[in-house]
Amino acid sequence: MAPQDSEKMKELQERIHRFKTDLKQGRIQGSYDVAYRTVQILRSIVSVIKWNSAKELMEIIRDEGKKMMDAQPSESTVGNMVRRVIKIVREEFAQARGKSQEGDTVDLQKLLLAEGQIDYSLPTPNLRGSIIEVIAELLTELETSADNIAAQALEHIHSNEIIMTIGKSRTVEAFLKKAAKKRNFQVIVAECAPFYHGQELATSLASAGIETTVITDSAVFAIMSRVNKVIIGTHTVMADGGLKSINGSHTVALAAKYYSVPTPRLPQFLLCSEMSLFQGFGIAGFHCIRVVSYI
Numbered sequence: 001m002a003p004q005d006s007e008k009m010k011e012l013q014e015r016i017h018r019f020k021t022d023l024k025q026g027r028i029q030g031s032y033d034v035a036y037r038t039v040q041i042l043r044s045i046v047s048v049i050k051w052n053s054a055k056e057l058m059e060i061i062r063d064e065g066k067k068m069m070d071a072q073p074s075e076s077t078v079g080n081m082v083r084r085v086i087k088i089v090r091e092e093f094a095q096a097r098g099k100s101q102e103g104d105t106v107d108l109q110k111l112l113l114a115e116g117q118i119d120y121s122l123p124t125p126n127l128r129g130s131i132i133e134v135i136a137e138l139l140t141e142l143e144t145s146a147d148n149i150a151a152q153a154l155e156h157i158h159s160n161e162i163i164m165t166i167g168k169s170r171t172v173e174a175f176l177k178k179a180a181k182k183r184n185f186q187v188i189v190a191e192c193a194p195f196y197h198g199q200e201l202a203t204s205l206a207s208a209g210i211e212t213t214v215i216t217d218s219a220v221f222a223i224m225s226r227v228n229k230v231i232i233g234t235h236t237v238m239a240d241g242g243l244k245s246i247n248g249s250h251t252v253a254l255a256a257k258y259y260s261v262p263t264p265r266l267p268q269f270l271l272c273s274e275m276s277l278f279q280g281f282g283i284a285g286f287h288c289i290r291v292v293s294y295i
Contacts, residue, residue, distance in 0.1 A: 020071035031077045038081040043135045054093040055120035153179035161228040167192035167246040168201040169233025224255040230263040
């Protein structure tokens with residue numbers, strides 16, 4: 001191995017170790033940041049580590065991905081991004097082999113459905129470059145995911161409504177700020193003790209010109225009768241339809257159900273989990289709840 005390649009490998013291993021340490025110690029806040037850093041590391045793995053076939057690359061990604069997932073088993077976003085990149089490898093391999101075998105005609109459906117019959121160890125020219133290019137597109141998709149949800153804000157928030165939320169969510173914040181450009185409404189934020197992330201969200205919304213009120217978590221039920229809509233940020237959508245959200249979300253959802261208040265959630269594509277509700281129950285810092293309120 002050339003000295004330059006050895007230096008790049010050492011730097012990559014340090015990045016992976018630092019990422020796993022940050023996951024274990026909870027230094028990375030929010031599923032977006034976790035997903036973005038995961039994909040960045042996977043892109044570096046594709047570009048730096050030497051591999052000769054799609055099969056070898058997928059084995060490397062699985063091994064490194066499992067180590068990152070084991071660092072924080074409750075963080076489903078890491079596994080989602082690992083599976084997404086493996087899917088990219090399969091698709092790019094199938095596309096490259098389809099083109100090489102059939103000219104301009106690519107029967108991707110036949111190749112993908114016959115996955116067990118595909119030999120991923122076959123050499124494929126320019127596979128590394130095409131995979132890196134598609135991963136870069138995935139990073140762009142992640143960057144714009146919150147904005148894409150926020151673009152639908154005017155369809156859900158109307159003038160003179162009172163909106164309740166809890167804690168701080170990057171997606172909810174962008175959603176409310178987008179709606180505030182053309183709608184006048186009031187936001188009530190439950191402070192989400194003991195970390196009081198709700199106060200941070202309230203400060204940010206107030207600086208954007210949105211009328212914002214902070215309440216204690218114990219006041220949620222008393223205030224709910226005045227609320228027109230509840231918007232909750234989502235950390236993970238469980239396999240059985242439940243969701244993992246910030247502590248206190250269960251209280252808000254139950255109060256919203258009692259008063260029949262519509263409660264839309266704002267999940268991004270990266271938030272789905274293969275875990276069921278009770279497999280993920282009791283994760284520190286989160287509530288795993290069934291969707292009990294009206295949509």
